[in-house]
Amino acid sequence: MLLDKDDERILAGEDGGTKQKMLELLVALGKVFGAERLVPIKSAQVSGASYKTIGKYGLEWLNSLDAKAVVPAVLNPIGMPRTRWQEMGVDPDFAKHQEAVVAAYARLGIALECTCTPYYLRKTSYGDHLAWSESSAVSYSNSVIGARTNREGGPGALAAALVGKTPCYGLHLAANRKPQVIVRVQADTRDWTIADYGALGYHAGKVVGNRIPFFSGINPGGDQLKALGAAMAATGSVALYHVNGVTPEAVNITFDLGGLETIGVEPDDIRGLFKEFPVDAVALGCPHCSPEELDTLARLLAGKRVTKPLYVFASQGVIDANRKVVDRIEKSGAKVYADTCMVVSPVMEQYQGIMVNSGKALAYVPDMCGGVARIGTTEECVNVATE
Ligand code: F3S
Numbered sequence: 001m002l003l004d005k006d007d008e009r010i011l012a013g014e015d016g017g018t019k020q021k022m023l024e025l026l027v028a029l030g031k032v033f034g035a036e037r038l039v040p041i042k043s044a045q046v047s048g049a050s051y052k053t054i055g056k057y058g059l060e061w062l063n064s065l066d067a068k069a070v071v072p073a074v075l076n077p078i079g080m081p082r083t084r085w086q087e088m089g090v091d092p093d094f095a096k097h098q099e100a101v102v103a104a105y106a107r108l109g110i111a112l113e114c115t116c117t118p119y120y121l122r123k124t125s126y127g128d129h130l131a132w133s134e135s136s137a138v139s140y141s142n143s144v145i146g147a148r149t150n151r152e153g154g155p156g157a158l159a160a161a162l163v164g165k166t167p168c169y170g171l172h173l174a175a176n177r178k179p180q181v182i183v184r185v186q187a188d189t190r191d192w193t194i195a196d197y198g199a200l201g202y203h204a205g206k207v208v209g210n211r212i213p214f215f216s217g218i219n220p221g222g223d224q225l226k227a228l229g230a231a232m233a234a235t236g237s238v239a240l241y242h243v244n245g246v247t248p249e250a251v252n253i254t255f256d257l258g259g260l261e262t263i264g265v266e267p268d269d270i271r272g273l274f275k276e277f278p279v280d281a282v283a284l285g286c287p288h289c290s291p292e293e294l295d296t297l298a299r300l301l302a303g304k305r306v307t308k309p310l311y312v313f314a315s316q317g318v319i320d321a322n323r324k325v326v327d328r329i330e331k332s333g334a335k336v337y338a339d340t341c342m343v344v345s346p347v348m349e350q351y352q353g354i355m356v357n358s359g360k361a362l363a364y365v366p367d368m369c370g371g372v373a374r375i376g377t378t379e380e381c382v383n384v385a386t387e
Pocket residue numbers: 077116134136230285286287288313340341342343344360361364
């Protein structure tokens with residue numbers, strides 16, 4: 001693997017033992033995946049931030065490290081909101097350990113934003129190389145922004161944050177970003193909501209698996225693309241997709257689609273996912289809400305009171321920048337939480353039936369929270385929460 005003078009210096013231990021080990025890890029990863037070199041990254045998003053995931057030994061390992069991130073880096077959602085965890089009924093012993101994990105990352109120079117939507121907090125641009133971990137964030141950055149990242153494991157993303165580089169293989173290379181299957185949507189999608197796009201992603205992820213799909217017949221906006229990609233990453237393992245005439249690489253590059261398998265999607269493939277049954281709580285913000293989604297929610301909740309628990313998840317940065325909108329949402333009795341989500345926090349485990357507007361949550365809630373998930377539009381979710 002081609003290494004420059006800085007890399008050689010770090011590998012010789014001149015920048016300390018932690019950076020030396022981190023670069024050794026990146027070089028080993030690169031060798032496994034056939035990378036010829038390292039590539040400088042613009043930012044990192046580090047998973048393995050929930051104490052539920054990394055446990056005692058992961059925390060000990062973090063505490064043994066001594067270096068600082070050299071690029072902007074954030075964390076994935078953790079197991080509780082950093083403030084207001086008491087009102088979510090989080091076990092104080094868990095909270096103590098979770099706070100220790102967060103403190104360990106802060107010591108390493110990782111910003112205390114715990115979110116799967118880092119692209120709302122810091123500008124990420126077409127062609128940027130990144131080391132991001134969370135599957136929906138990876139899908140959004142690759143597909144909607146046209147940045148380049150593999151789906152990093154926690155240690156790989158942390159190593160990249162501390163070194164400022166990642167091995168250049170996989171989706172960092174243009175040759176590996178071409179469509180591998182065509183998905184032709186044969187439906188009138190003009191009125192489709194984010195829930196419809198989430199349902200499309202839920203279905204499409206199952207049929208395309210880990211291939212790079214090229215969609216035709218749809219014209220989604222930003223939040224709809226986010227919902228589509230998040231769901232495909234959950235039911236398949238799609239880290240990059242293209243939408244004809246919409247996503248930047250589909251617009252900028254003339255792909256050769258000849259010889260690719262074409263999969264048709266009919267309205268019935270999606271409609272069947274919208275089952276109606278009683279629920280006892282509603283959860284929105286998977287992935288974390290955009291400012292526009294918060295705004296829609298505030299408008300739908302105006303003058304209403306919730307009769308069922310309504311949880312909303314967004315990043316702290318988006319909440320802080322939209323405080324008045326968040327206050328309008330919470331006036332209804334809904335709760336808006338940062339740092340965590342319906343899947344990684346224990347809050348949803350107390351409910352049997354959970355209504356969501358997200359294809360990813362539809363896929364994950366049953367496994368991770370133990371409940372049954374129902375998908376509906378944001379408006380239907382609000383109606384159910386306030387009926
Ligand atoms: Fe984000 Fe949690 Fe959903 S990490 S994508 S809100 S499962």
